[in-house]
Amino acid sequence: MTSVPEASHGPGAEPPRRGSGLLELTNRHQLLSDALLVAFLGMVLTAPLHWLFRQHPHLLFFQGALLVPLVLRRRAPYVVFGVIAAVAFLQWLFGGMIVTGDIALLVALYTVAVHCSRRRTWTAAAVLGLGNLLAVTRWADPARGWKGFIALCAMSVAAAMIGVNVHGRRDYLAALEDRAARLERERDQRAQLAVAGERARIAREMHDIVTHSLSVMVALADGAAFAVPRAPQKATAAMEQVSGTGRQALTDMRRFLGVLRADEPDALRHPQPGIAQLDGLATQVRAVGLPVRLRVEGDLAAVPAAAQLTVYRLVQEALTNTLKHAAAGAQATVRVSCHSDRVAVEIRDDGRPVEPSGEPGHGIDGMRDRVAAYGGVIEAGPLPGGGWRVATCLKLGEAADAGAGAPEAAEHGGSEGEL
The missing domain is CATH 3.30.565.10 (Histidine kinase-like ATPase, C-terminal domain)
Incomplete structure (x- = not known):
């Protein structure tokens, strides 16, 4: 666990701020900001392959089913990851090919790492690793399948590690805020005791x-x-x-x-x-x-x-x-x-x-x-x-x-x- 440096804040220091500007806005309006993220990903990932979705309409269904749950990713991150993983498994069974919406798995894993415990993070990472193996065995060239598997696992690990780092940073800032508030209370108590002693x-x-x-x-x-x-x-x-x-x-x-x-x-x-x-x-x-x-x-x-x-x-x-x-x-x-x-x-x-x-x-x-x-x-x-x-x-x-x-x-x- 990240330790809090003792010299970071004195008794008169102000608590650190968690963020500003756009970050604070997204934290206050999580549902709206995640809905905008889903809309943005939908346009960016779907528009270039519109011809493919016209030929295979069922792939468009999987594309939407993978992306839409991300609207609730910060409300219920672990549940959202499970839903997206289940949709991805159905895609593996009946879809016939990978779609660009599969990137939602990385976004969901990152969100789990940010908001959930380490145990849940590594459990989700293991499930995604298993999914990577299933995807490679079905859709990759057998001669180059191991390279695709390594690439998919590298992206999964990167998403998880970035999320873990953000989680640690949030805990660190929360600890600093708590310590600053505690020091301020102690300073007020010392001042009150000093005034009482002086009286x-x-x-x-x-x-x-x-x-x-x-x-x-x-x-x-x-x-x-x-x-x-x-x-x-x-x-x-x-x-x-x-x-x-x-x-x-x-x-x-x-x-x-x-x-x-x-x-x-x-x-x-x-x-x-x-x-x-x-x-x-x-x-x-x-x-x-x-x-x-x-x-x-x-x-x-x-x-x-x-x-x-x-x-x-x-x-x-x-x-x-x-x-x-x-x-x-x-x-x-x-x-x-x-x-x-x-x-x-x-x-x-x-x-x-x-x-x-x-x-x-x-x-x-x-x-x-x-x-x-x-x-x-x-x-x-x-x-x-x-x-x-x-x-x-x-x-x-x-x-x-x-x-x-x-x-x-x-x-x-x-x-x-x-x-």
């Missing part, structure tokens, strides 16, 4: 930015409202921090969304936060009233920017959850240990949890998605003596295989593709 990434980023900022702003606003009667200056400072946090959140969202817009190249120059920015995050959380102890060990330069962004978002989400769920007086501890092949992160708080709000959150799911890109697993749960613990270990060697993105991508907002 999930954007949702995680927006969740981290908005949730943390709003939690800080709510805590500051509550504190300011409580302090207004007793300490107006502290209330004013708290409201200024609310304003600053809101502005920073808007800046972060504009920067993040600007990366997704082609008409804002300046957004690409602003790097996303990393481990070095954890100190500022801790300071922001301390201003709300949650004491945070931060400890960072190891060489930050050994950690790719994409992994640093994951660590920052993980710590941000954990501290935000502590602000929302831990009771007053809670303290948090953040430990980040950087190594050449991994980054260990642990966030603990010692506060007793307040009553749950009943609203499901997506923070843990977002954390799981982030660390899974680095072969990590989130460990989140209550501590035996009270409090909550979140820990994970990012395997830096698996980031490329998991598709976490190159460091350059993270420095420019972590964008992995266009929407």
